Amino acid sequence: KILDIVKKEMKEEVKILIFNQYRDSAKNLVDKLNGVDNVKAKLFVGQMKKKGTGLTQKEQIQMIEDFKEGKCNVLVGTSVSEEGLDIPQVDLVLFYEPVPSAIRTVQRRGRTGRMSEGKVKVLVTKGTRDEAYRWTAYHKENRMHRVLKTLKSNLSLSSPEQKRVSEFG
Numbered sequence: 678k679i680l681d682i683v684k685k686e687m688k689e690e691v692k693i694l695i696f697n698q699y700r701d702s703a704k705n706l707v708d709k710l711n712g713v714d715n716v717k718a719k720l721f722v723g724q725m726k727k728k729g730t731g732l733t734q735k736e737q738i739q740m741i742e743d744f745k746e747g748k749c750n751v752l753v754g755t756s757v758s759e760e761g762l763d764i765p766q767v768d769l770v771l772f773y774e775p776v777p778s779a780i781r782t783v784q785r786r787g788r789t790g791r792m793s794e795g796k797v798k799v800l801v802t803k804g805t806r807d808e809a810y811r812w813t814a815y816h817k818e819n820r821m822h823r824v825l826k827t828l829k830s831n832l833s834l835s836s837p838e839q840k841r842v843s844e845f846g
Contacts, residue, residue, distance in 0.1 A: 678800055679771060680709060683751065687715045690770040692744065695753045696785050703753045706773070710751055717749040723757035756781070763804055764788060772799040777810040779817035 679695065686693060697703035702721055710718035717742055725731025732740065736759075741764060743749050752764075767789045776782055789795030801807045 679706065679773065680713060682712060682769075682771060682798060683711060683716060684713055686769055687713065687750075690746075691750065692764075692766060693748050693763045693771065694764070694767045694788050695751065695752045695771040695773060695799065697753055698776070700755055702773070704756055707753045710753070715765055718751035719743070721752045721754035733806050764803045766793070768795055770795065771799045774796070775801055775807050775811035775814060777813040777817075779821055782818060782826070784816040791815060825834070 683693060685801060690835045695703075695706065697706060700720075703722065704720055705720045707720045720731055722736065724733065731763050740749070740752070741762060745766075745787055747767050770785060772782075772785060776785070786797050789797060799811060801811050
């Protein structure tokens with residue numbers, strides 16, 4: 678399904694960020710994506726694990742620069758790419774699988790739509806825990822929004838007993 682989505686999106690010049698939970702399947706996905714016309718995909722992971730795939734911080738920075746400059750147009754990243762990245766323009770964010778954490782979901786979604794409108798697509802496999810994860814994150818995020826709204830309405834920036842700064846000599 679990811680290959681179909683990417684093929685369709687590549688009809689225009691776009692930058693795509695794909696989140697994949699596991700390094701092995703992310704690497705496999707990059708290999709398959711690089712067989713698609715106009716796709717230059719790279720694997721963005723954290724630092725090296727024992728005898729595994731990994732990138733140094735210099736390599737991570739270089740890969741983000743390559744993505745910004747258009748030298749690659751698809752980044753497939755693990756959880757390391759959820760926060761703290763300075764990627765100004767991503768047109769599409771794809772979740773290879775949903776995550777049960779509202780914060781991680783918001784962080785992933787927040788990678789697009791910064792400079793212009795972006796899209797987010799989440800792949801959910803019917804009849805698997807993917808369905809539960811998707812709804813868990815959805816309900817947690819709604820609860821988070823309700824709590825923030827309540828805090829905002831209950832918070833007062835000034836109280837009658839507080840003096841203003843100008844009142845102090």
